[in-house]
Amino acid sequence: MSSARAEELVRDDMKRQRKDARLSSSPAPAFSPASDFGGGGGGEGGRHFSLEDVKRIVQCACDQRSEELRAEYDNILVGQMQEQFNCFTQFNKEQQDRDMASKDHDEMDYFS
DSSP: OOHHHHHHHHHHHHHHHHHHHHHHTSOOOOBOOOGGGTOOOOTTTOBOOOHHHHHHHHHHHHHHHHHHHHHHHHHHHHHHHHHHHHHHHHHHHHHHHHHHHHSOHHHHHHHO
């Protein structure tokens, strides 16, 4: 999910919460803040995150996930490239062995 889409969802959820709070005349449900983002909401009402806080949290999560995916992609790519190189090397060796076996003894003396 892109950060723009996440931001849009958060904005819509905040609007819905405000509407629900007006209709029920009770405060909007509180969010328990994550300890990584300023922690310790404490208190009975908890803490409400501002739109900027949510943007920062979502951006941080997206950046972290992007790094994880990039590292996973790099590992897979290195493995596949190594496998391809090994296949090429094996094919090349077999081709050389076949060529050497099919040549006359005189020509083989030239290579040895």
